Structures are given as C-alpha cells and as structure tokens.
Amino acid sequence: MNNFRTYLLIFLLFPLSFFAEDGSQLWLRFPNVKKGISADKIISKGKNPTLEIAKKELTTYWQGQMIELRTEKSLKHLKDGYIIKSNSDKIIISAGKENGLLYGVYHILRLQQTKSDVNHLNITEKPSYDVRILNHWDNLDGSVERGYAGKSLWKWEDLPNKISPRYEEYARANASIGINSVVLNNVNASPNMLRTDYLQKVKVLANIFRPYGIKVYLSVNFSSPKVLGRLENSDPLNKNVQNWWKDKTSEIYKLIPDFGGFLVKANSEGQPGPQDYGRTHADGANMMADVLKPFGGIVMWRAFVYSPSKEDRAKQAYLEFLPLDGKFKDNVIVQIKNGPIDFQPREPFNPLFGALKKTSEMAEFQITQEYLGFSNHLVFLAPLFKETLESDTYADGKGSTVAKITDGSLRNNKITAIAGVANIGEDTNWTGNIFAQANWYAFGRLAWNHELSSEQIVNEWLKMTFTDNQKFVNPVKEMMLSSRETAVDYMMPLGLHHIFAFDHHYGPEPWGNIQGGRPDWMPVYYHKADENGVGFDRTKSGSNAVSQYFSPLNNTFGNIETCPENLLLWFHHVPWSYQMKDGKTLWEELCFKYDSGVKNVREYQKIWDKMEPYVDAERFKQVQSKLKIQSKDAVWWKDACLLYFQTFSKMPIPYNIERPV
Ligand code: GCW
Incomplete structure (x- = not known):
C-alpha cells in the first residue's frame, strides 16, 4: 500500500517537476516544443563536438525548415560570427568555425521563441568584442564575494570526480548569448588556485565548457611564487620568479591547451603586486604576458587601484596608469571598471578610457548588484552598461565613445574584450532574483553587439523568459527600462x-x-x-578630477551650469x-x-x-x-x-x- 502511494505521488508530481517554473530554465524555455526537426533535415559535414551540440539543439527544439550548417574558410574574418540566409525550402547558417554555427543556431532558436519571422533571413553577425567574459568572484571555499545567489556553482570539493549537471547547463546558457570566456575564481585570488590538484579540477570544467565555445581563465595571486612555490619573493624581475611562472604556465597548458590567460588584481585593497618590490604594474603584467605569449594566452590587468592618500580616490587609477602607457606587452589588456570609483548606481565613465593611447583597454561591469540592492531589488542594468559604452570620451575627437575605444573600431587594439562580474550562484534560479537573470542576459547580448538597445534586449528576454503576450510585455518592459533610474x-x-x-x-x-x-x-x-x-568638489577649486577628462568634457563637467544634473554632486x-x-x-x-x-x-x-x-x-x-x-x-x-x-x-x-x- 505504502509503495502504491509513493508511486502514485511520484506519478502525480512528475509532470509538475518536469515543467518546474522555478526559473531554473533561464531564458531557454521552449514551452510548446515537443520535438524538433528530425536529424535528416540537418545538412552538415564533418564531426565536431560543437557541431553535435548545434544539431542536438535543432533536433530538440527547432520546428522550422530544413537547416544547412556550413563552415567556410572565407568567413574566418567573422571570428565567432555567422551568416544566416533563408529561402523557401531551407535555412543556411555559415560561419568560419563551428562556434559561429552554434551561435547561429541559438540565433534562429531565439527568433522562433520570440515568434519572429524566420522565412526571409539575411543576417550577418560579427561580435563587438573578441573576448566576452564573465568574472566570477568565487572563492575556493564555496563562498562568493558579493554574490547574492547562494554559494558558488563550482563544487571544488567534488571535482574532478563528481560533476554537477549544472556545469553544462551554465555553459549552454552562456553560449546561447555569446559569452565565450569565464574567469572561474575571485580576483582576490587564493594562491591555491594554481595548485596542481586544483588545476586538475579546472581541467574538467574546461573540458565541459570547450564544446560550447567557452575558454577558461584564472585570477592569479601575485604572490603565488612565494606562497605556493616557496621562493624568496615574487619580484617580477627575479629570474627564479619568472621561471616559476613559466613552469606553472606550461603545466596549465598541458592540462588545458586552449587556456585563456590570467586576470590580475595587484596592489589594490591589500592584494600583493609588483609595487611590493618597487616595480610597476607594467613590470608585473609583462612578466606574465611573456610566459603566456607562446601559448596565445593574455593578461587582463585590472586598473582598480587606490590607496589611502590625500589624493581623490576617483583620480588614482588614472594617475597610476597614465605614465605606463606604451609600456605593456601586446598580449596585455588593462581592465577598467566602468566608473572611476566602484560600480556605483551612477558614475561618470572612467577617465582612463581613451586616455591610454597605446594600450588595449577593456571595460569591466558589475552584473552582480553589490551596490544595487543585491538580488532583492529589480534593477535592469542594460541602461547602465549602455550609458558607459555610449559615453563620448572625446579621446580621438568627437565620437570616441567608450564602446569604440574598446571594440577596436577606432584604434588598432590587439585584443578586444569586455568583462562582467557574474551574478550567478547555486540558487535554483541561478541569480537569486528572476529579474536578475535579465542582467546576465543583457551583458551577454551587449558583449556580442553593443549597439542593441536596452529595449530590444528587454523585449527578447521577456518573451523568452515569460510570454509574448503584449499585455504582459509592455507594462513589464516599462518597469524594467525605468528601474535603474528609479534605484x-x-x-x-x-x-x-x-x-x-x-x-x-x-x-x-x-x-x-x-x-x-x-x-x-x-x-x-x-x-x-x-x-x-x-x-x-572635483573642479579646479577642489580635487580637479575634471582635468582627467578630454576637452570639452573637462569644462562641461567642471562648470556647475553645464554639468549634467545627474552628476552634479559627483563634481560639485x-x-x-x-x-x-x-x-x-x-x-x-x-x-x-x-x-x-x-x-x-x-x-x-x-x-x-x-x-x-x-x-x-x-x-x-x-x-x-x-x-x-x-x-x-x-x-x-x-x-x-x-x-x-x-x-x-x-x-x-x-x-x-x-x-x-
Ligand atoms: O567593489 C569592490 C568590492 C570588493 C571587490 C573590489 C574589486 C573583489 O567591494 O568586494 O573585491 O571592489 O573589484 O576588486
């Protein structure tokens, strides 16, 4: 009898759990799709794990015409981009490599899900940035700095043997919006991250992420040679230290041949760095760049530096980094927070953007809402991201927006990248608040195409996550679009x-x-x-931080009459x-x-x-x-x-x- 009851209960509850509306499916919901097209309606050549995922998505969810997936050498210049063309009997997705095909497949699935036309397609997509990266501030003990969605997704204790199904779900969600890189651990990095046993665990994650086009990067602690390698110091000009990094890097690449590189927070908020040895940020970054170079890896060196001093905190990063312009190796990119202080609800853009003329620069945004009500407040961040990206720095004359300075369209940047501090944790709905999923989504979409409007992004996300009923979409859209200003x-x-x-x-x-x-x-x-x-007062009579902005902004901000009112008390x-x-x-x-x-x-x-x-x-x-x-x-x-x-x-x-x- 008891058994019977249990079976009955399972039988009754199963459909409920199958259609769980707990937010775990993110925007990847295909509520009415029972089955996609049959495998014989997909034309493709060759075998490749990424291609297999693309085909699986189609056979599971795609309900339209026949599809041809083609890689073409002549499209290599599109990098991760793709072309989609449709005629009466089939859709052709072509790309330089398989990652592009997978992105193309997610594109048409998005069109289907948002009930857009799929019959007259003639689309060419090329991402705005090469490296579209999430920065996880996850610690090895499972806690997440400034994380509001539960503990870390990475189960370091279980790895490398026990593998959570969420690793692959996470990779799929990222791939569906074009995110192609992740830094797994906190910028306040534990030297242990580079221990061989941890690298074995990282390798497992990298293997799961790879077919989804995602590369793994690590935050590294500058003192690792001393703490982990037991060397006398971690001075970047010390040969032993250089050799330690060289050996460690080869060890990493043996395990993870497509490893992306290092993210470094140095001499900031108590973290060690090259200045501990009288060296500069450039000395530190270049030492790592040299060892990564032969493997094609990069260094993302953060510009978030300030110390207790008489100088206005808003000015310090600029003062420290400007003299180093031109001194960084070409596989170093300086990662700059969107504003000069710290992810505040509103800041002017960071004056370093555009000021470093001979150095690649990338923007770092915070997706996790450290300063915006954690995961309790509904604050849609695309308008904030776009406000910075569209800010005109005037660095190379009018029209030198942060987006154009960083995406390589104005300057010949060797590397182009954009980073977002992740808001993801082990909560069932991933982000603690269903609406915070929209910020993960928005970051990915803008990293792919910074010209998308906030409204376009909201439309897509709402239709995919909830419903396309206009009675829902219109009011909720208004709420989301105004929510940042409200906060x-x-x-x-x-x-x-x-x-x-x-x-x-x-x-x-x-x-x-x-x-x-x-x-x-x-x-x-x-x-x-x-x-x-x-x-x-950041005008001439005060800290004179206005002088760090190019003309005419220095005057616009510096004059109380012309300073935008939404920044008035920042500058005056x-x-x-x-x-x-x-x-x-x-x-x-x-x-x-x-x-x-x-x-x-x-x-x-x-x-x-x-x-x-x-x-x-x-x-x-x-x-x-x-x-x-x-x-x-x-x-x-x-x-x-x-x-x-x-x-x-x-x-x-x-x-x-x-x-x-
Ligand atoms: O925003 C501040 C946070 C710190 C963070 C730091 C940084 C990871 O309060 O928690 O440390 O910025 O970005 O390095």
Whole structure:
C-alpha cells in the first residue's frame, strides 16, 4: 500500500517537476516544443563536438525548415560570427568555425521563441568584442564575494570526480548569448588556485565548457611564487620568479591547451603586486604576458587601484596608469571598471578610457548588484552598461565613445574584450532574483553587439523568459527600462555616491564615519555635506578630477551650469538653495528625487500585481515578494538620507513629499 502511494505521488508530481517554473530554465524555455526537426533535415559535414551540440539543439527544439550548417574558410574574418540566409525550402547558417554555427543556431532558436519571422533571413553577425567574459568572484571555499545567489556553482570539493549537471547547463546558457570566456575564481585570488590538484579540477570544467565555445581563465595571486612555490619573493624581475611562472604556465597548458590567460588584481585593497618590490604594474603584467605569449594566452590587468592618500580616490587609477602607457606587452589588456570609483548606481565613465593611447583597454561591469540592492531589488542594468559604452570620451575627437575605444573600431587594439562580474550562484534560479537573470542576459547580448538597445534586449528576454503576450510585455518592459533610474533616485540621486553602509553595501549610511577608519571608505568622504551644501568638489577649486577628462568634457563637467544634473554632486559642492533647471532648490530636488524613487517602486508593485494572469504562480509570487522588500528598502533609503541631510540643510521637507517616519 505504502509503495502504491509513493508511486502514485511520484506519478502525480512528475509532470509538475518536469515543467518546474522555478526559473531554473533561464531564458531557454521552449514551452510548446515537443520535438524538433528530425536529424535528416540537418545538412552538415564533418564531426565536431560543437557541431553535435548545434544539431542536438535543432533536433530538440527547432520546428522550422530544413537547416544547412556550413563552415567556410572565407568567413574566418567573422571570428565567432555567422551568416544566416533563408529561402523557401531551407535555412543556411555559415560561419568560419563551428562556434559561429552554434551561435547561429541559438540565433534562429531565439527568433522562433520570440515568434519572429524566420522565412526571409539575411543576417550577418560579427561580435563587438573578441573576448566576452564573465568574472566570477568565487572563492575556493564555496563562498562568493558579493554574490547574492547562494554559494558558488563550482563544487571544488567534488571535482574532478563528481560533476554537477549544472556545469553544462551554465555553459549552454552562456553560449546561447555569446559569452565565450569565464574567469572561474575571485580576483582576490587564493594562491591555491594554481595548485596542481586544483588545476586538475579546472581541467574538467574546461573540458565541459570547450564544446560550447567557452575558454577558461584564472585570477592569479601575485604572490603565488612565494606562497605556493616557496621562493624568496615574487619580484617580477627575479629570474627564479619568472621561471616559476613559466613552469606553472606550461603545466596549465598541458592540462588545458586552449587556456585563456590570467586576470590580475595587484596592489589594490591589500592584494600583493609588483609595487611590493618597487616595480610597476607594467613590470608585473609583462612578466606574465611573456610566459603566456607562446601559448596565445593574455593578461587582463585590472586598473582598480587606490590607496589611502590625500589624493581623490576617483583620480588614482588614472594617475597610476597614465605614465605606463606604451609600456605593456601586446598580449596585455588593462581592465577598467566602468566608473572611476566602484560600480556605483551612477558614475561618470572612467577617465582612463581613451586616455591610454597605446594600450588595449577593456571595460569591466558589475552584473552582480553589490551596490544595487543585491538580488532583492529589480534593477535592469542594460541602461547602465549602455550609458558607459555610449559615453563620448572625446579621446580621438568627437565620437570616441567608450564602446569604440574598446571594440577596436577606432584604434588598432590587439585584443578586444569586455568583462562582467557574474551574478550567478547555486540558487535554483541561478541569480537569486528572476529579474536578475535579465542582467546576465543583457551583458551577454551587449558583449556580442553593443549597439542593441536596452529595449530590444528587454523585449527578447521577456518573451523568452515569460510570454509574448503584449499585455504582459509592455507594462513589464516599462518597469524594467525605468528601474535603474528609479534605484538611483531612491539611493543616491544627482551624482551622490558611496553613501552605503560600511562593508556590506546594502542599505544607507550617509553618516558613516568611523573614528580612525580609512577616510576613503567612509561615506562622509564622498558626500561632504555641511551647512553650505553637499557634493564632492572635483573642479579646479577642489580635487580637479575634471582635468582627467578630454576637452570639452573637462569644462562641461567642471562648470556647475553645464554639468549634467545627474552628476552634479559627483563634481560639485552645491549650496542647498542652488536653483536647479526646473526651478526647485537643490534641497527640494533631492527630496523630490528620493520620493519619486519610492513612488516608482510602489508603481512596480501595482504593475506586477496585475500580471498574475500571465505568469505561473511560483515566479509570480517570487517577484511579488522581492518587490515588497525593494519597496520597504526604498523608503528606508529615502528616510535615512533625507533626515540625515536635513541636519545640514536645515530646510523643510516639501509638503508634497511623503514624510519620513
Ligand atoms: O567593489 C569592490 C568590492 C570588493 C571587490 C573590489 C574589486 C573583489 O567591494 O568586494 O573585491 O571592489 O573589484 O576588486
């Protein structure tokens, strides 16, 4: 009897689990597809693991015409790109190599899933960047620095013997949006990552990722030769140290012949680096570049450096790296955070972009929401990514956007790359919040084509992840597209930055000022509120960070009248009664912004509540409960910041603004 009951239960529950709506399928949902085309409707030559995956995707999910998959030598220049052409009886996907064919297959599956026309195709795609890379800040103990989706996906204890099925699912998800590289471990790197037993584990992951066109990279600790190799030091000019890296690198390539290279955080936030030995970032990077060169590997050297000093933190990376321009080997690329401080809700672009004229540069974005409400807040990041990419640096004259400086279209960059700090963990839905999946998706899509609009990306993602019903897509799209600005409004509008609670960076703490603590880690350092006004004077009369921008931006930012209002308090210390463009005083405007952020989140709650008919119960409830948290947090931010700043402004909260409690 008991057995019977168990069987009955399994029988009843099986279909439920099979159609689990827990978000685990990401955007790769093919709800109505029972079976794809039969294998004899796919024409292709040769055998190759990547090609096999492409064919499997088609036989499982593709319901359209016959498909021909062709590799053509003449298309090598497209790199990972492809051409798709359709006529009445078949679709031809051609590419220089199999990776391109796989991307082409995901392209047509996306078209099918979003119910787009697949009968008149004439598409040529070439990725904006060669290296489209996720940076995982995952530690060897399974924790994830600034990760909000559970523990690390990588089960180091189980590897190399036990293999989680999620490794392949992860690779497939990345391939479906064009991501072709991953750094497995935290930039605050443990030297143990390079231990032989760990490299054996890395090899297993690399083997799983390879057929999906994904290369593995590692973050390395600069002190590895000393700590792991027990050498006298890790001085990059020491022959023994150079030999240690040489041997370690050959060991890696023996295990992983297509290994991508190293990512390095050096002399930053307490990490070791070449400066410990009186050497420069270029000395350190070049030593590694030399040993990687024969294998075709690269070094991504981070420019995120600052130290406790009298100098404005926003200026430090530029000051340190500019003198090194032209000194880096050609397989080094300098990885620069989008803004000069640290992944804030809004920053101006980092002035290093374009300033290094003889060095390849790449942008680093944060997909994980360290400063944007973790995985609790719904904040769609494509508008943030695009704001930086579309910023005109004026480095090579008008039109020198960050995108064009980094994608090789303006300069003859040897390597082009773009990095995103991953928001992925072992949570069933991968990212903690279903809507945070959209940020992984958006990063991949923009790395492939930075010209896609945020709206295009949202349209695709919503249709693939939920439904193409316009009654759902239109309101939710509006919510997503405005969500970043909303978060800026309730957290730190008008150019305010880094007024987060110390260390965890979740809630507000504008009053933060620990006695004896590092000044550049204290919120008061960044907002500088006093009785006269608020904001960081970065003009000539202040830190003069404006001078790091090319003309005319130095003047535009430097002049309070022409500085964009959304960056006003980033560049200026502004009197409380200063008149804003809409006639309000600065104080009123601040109140208004915080308040409108709160109101928008409440609006999102109402929008979402109406979406119940179009979404499965599980995901509906998850999003609803997250929005509830966000709405409470928005009020917390508004009240904390307004009450605190009011102690300086001594001005009343305008009557039409919700009272802080
Ligand atoms: O944003 C800060 C984070 C650190 C991080 C550092 C970095 C990995 O608070 O957790 O360390 O930046 O980017 O190196």
